Amino acid sequence: MIAFIDEHRDQFGVEAICRPLDATACGFITSRAYRTAKTRPTSARALRDKLLIEELRRIHAENYSVYGVRKMHHAMVRACWQLGRDQTARLMRAAGL
Incomplete structure (x- = not known):
């Protein structure tokens, strides 16, 4: 809106x-x-989402842009990020991955 x-x-x-x-x-x-x-200032969730989307794009590109939600979630956990699989799916959808 x-x-x-x-x-x-x-x-x-x-x-x-x-x-x-x-x-x-x-x-x-x-x-x-x-x-x-x-x-209104930007929320903490929006700031973290922006940071996570950048990281998702980086990891996705490093893996030849073939990872789906499940593998991306595992890759993010291996990279020491704490996020759920549904959150990974939401952020990947927002990033167009």
């Missing part, structure tokens, strides 16, 4: 975008919530 608003705010304005979204998208996006989300 935030990226969509950022993309179109110059053309329509934040209030005009948030008003119809308020009724359709779970009712949580308001102009006030948008401003709060923009000023």
